[in-house]
Amino acid sequence: MTTSTVTETVTPAPRRFSRTSPSLLLVVALGAFLVLSAVRTLTGGYDLTSSGTVAAGLSAAVPIGLAGLGGLWAERSGVVNIGLEGMMILGTWGCGFLGYNHGAWAGLVFGTLLGAAGGLIHAIATVTFGVDHIISGVAINIIAPGLALYLTKVTFAHYEGGGQKQSPPINDAKAITLPFSHWLHTIEDKHWFAVSDLAGLIGGVATRLSLVTLLAVVVLVVSGWILWRTAFGLRLRSCGEAPYAAESLGVNVYKYKYIAVVVSGAMAGLGGSALAISAHQFRDGQTGGRGFIGLAALIFGNWRPGSLAAGAGLFGYTDAIQLRSSAAVHALLLLMAIALALIALWQWRTGQRAIAVVALVIAVLSVLWFADTKKVPDELVGTTPYVVTILVLALASQRLRMPKADGKVYRRGEGH
């Protein structure tokens, strides 16, 4: 008889991510806020925490966050949606088309529907015909801007305010301002440490908060709830993790993938609409790669809605700083150095020595850069925020884990 006394190699399984406790999050947020205040006070880069920056950052984050959310829906069901950018473009055009004479909300609905139509094309290609997800997505990214431009020439060129490359102006969506916001601005202008910064933060949110922004937050929370708290969401996510296991339990994988990818397109279309509304019109090339940035926020956010929103917020914030003042961009260098130093410390403790060293080196370099210059060269102001965000996200994220069957073509009955 075989005496196969096999020694078991017991690897102590580390829990992947125990869900971060709320109190820890609060401490981190408080710490970040104090660092931010300190840097603002030290450098005089008042726009780091001004209400204007916060408001602009919030509205810049919305399209990116919605694109990322679109990616979340698709990729959790196992379909890579690199066509988010194209679907967003469809959304911007759709919003422009109905927005200029029926109002922002009609535009928003139509933009969302057009985005969903883009998603449907992607679903038909990838789910029904088994086309490679990247190829289908790239095709959509190529077709969408051409189609939007063509339709613009056909429809908008003859209207007042419209043109070969833009729609007539869209009316504003409603915005709400809380009653106490004017004295928040008074406090903000005193430039007291922490107090003024807090006033700026709250003031930015409380002043002229667009309902579209509010809608985006609701959509994010509801998406997270559907995907993680309902039976529907569990089945949808199972299609992205183990489609053949789902199939063996009677889940109609095709159906869930279709739903997910169409919703994904709708989210991207909604993001495009939000972009058009905040710019008050459709313009050619308006999305400027935000669909891809949303995808990056999704990936660095480890395919989770909360971290995805944080990533989108970071992009929006740095983007707003770049638009508002180059002095603040200079201060951003110091802020990044501090953030990277903290990341280095944390990564070192979790055993990621190489990442820690890289983070520390970049932190030191940016401190030197900050100390040695008075301002960031104008040529670099536009890109600095993106570089900063990518660096912070890339170095802070650890053990990224995409859904296991993400991007794989699924055929019913071919599991092994």
Add this chain to the structure above:
Amino acid sequence: MTLAGAPQSSDDGGTNSGSGNSGSGSDGAVGGADLAIEVVGVTKRFPGVIANSDVNIAVRRGTVHAVVGENGAGKSTLMKVLYGMLRPDEGEIRIGGKPVTFHSPSDAIAAGVGMVHQHFMLADNFTVLENIVLGSEPTARGALNFGAARRKILALSKTYGLDLEPDELVENLGVGDRQRVEIAKVLFRGARLLILDEPTAVLVPHEVDELFDNLRELKSEGLTILFISHKLDEVISVADDITVIRRGVTVGTANPHSITPRQLAEMMVGSELPSPQTRNDTVRETVVLSVAGLTVADADGRDIVQDVSFDIRAGQVFGIAGVEGNGQSELVEALMGIRPAKSGRITLNGTDLTRQTTRERRLAGIGYIPEDRQRQGLILEGSLWENRVLGHSDSPPNIKGPLIDRAGARRDTERIVSEFDVRTPGIDIPALALSGGNQQKLIVGRELSGSPVLLIASQPTRGVDVGAQAAIWEHVRNARAAGLAVLLISADLEELIGMSDAIQVILRGRFVGAADPATVTAEELGSAMTGAGSAAGAA
């Protein structure tokens, strides 16, 4: 335990003639009432193969019923038919005496039939709870009711002794735990009949014991278990009834209490079994492989193989015995050039190979049967003839000038298929469509092609049925007689003793003693492998 339907014990090595026996047997004598499930005359054809032909099985309620057969005998197809994944072309399935038709697994689940797949169908990134409830989630006010699910799972776990932790991620679980999750999945859906497809193939011995305890627990709760396997000693220890399938046909039933593994094996293969004996001495003078002072380090820099020296002569099978994880895999990888040697010398027919690449070593005449055929030996999605070229893409018949010679490779694949009895509908189908034993025969055929001088065979018959095992032994024996040197590493000590001309025992990366295959017993070898009961137990 005797049976109303009286499956004949086959002490004479004979069988009930399969065709048609259950038509009269099960209907007449037994009646549908105390049968959990009945398979009557089921036939399933695929293009080019008849996977099942007139299969008849009667499973009594509250028993463990084993279906045994070689790899490729049609067991898995039959199970897929039972679970609604495939539709039978002819025949019917009766549950509780009534004919049923399953259009999908959902129908089977609704009828109380559950399947535990051979390859686990689990999402690694989900918790145990999520995996179990998927597809039949309890809900409350639109949301998934995690509380109710957790309570039900813990209750199941307690009743059947499954020891589940609902909130643990599946990726953190060992193989045995995953299998219990699979079992819980079908129980959660209220299954009363569990189909287990080769459940022990992936388990280590103590996990097998735990599984069998679970099965007895399930049986005592009144559940019925259909157990598919080709491991005969296990079948005999756990089953109440046995049905044997050979080449898609039920060849008979057996009583596990009166049949020996050898008789059962002969029933399965349909002929007398060969033994792994190599019989005559073919060892020649010429040293083919000479290894001197070989030390190999693992990723952490520890010496996992230490100062190993040995010679293998032409016509000699050199066996290495050892508990898994004592450096065998690393030794083989170092010989193949997959892992660098830290020090020492490897010589093949007088040429120093120590610094050569894997490709150069293969060209020098080393054939290699890797221990994990699916991960290291084949491209599962590739066709058979493409797999034939794999690793031999530098030599005829696979190339013509700088190009792949499709015709030549295909012709030679046909030769391997017929010489090595690879059961396949054609050479253009993907390797994953073959059963494990046939995949292994293809690899053995490939590695014995092109007249190698040395064959490194790592677990050459692991997970293959007795028929394929005998065929592989026969081929290695013939090649040995023709002067091939063989390095054999096997966890099957009978195989090792029967095939080898010399045996060395490896423990913690060192050779700790030689054994004479002519006199040593498996028990002696087994205790030597663990350090002969001294303080130096298994690593």
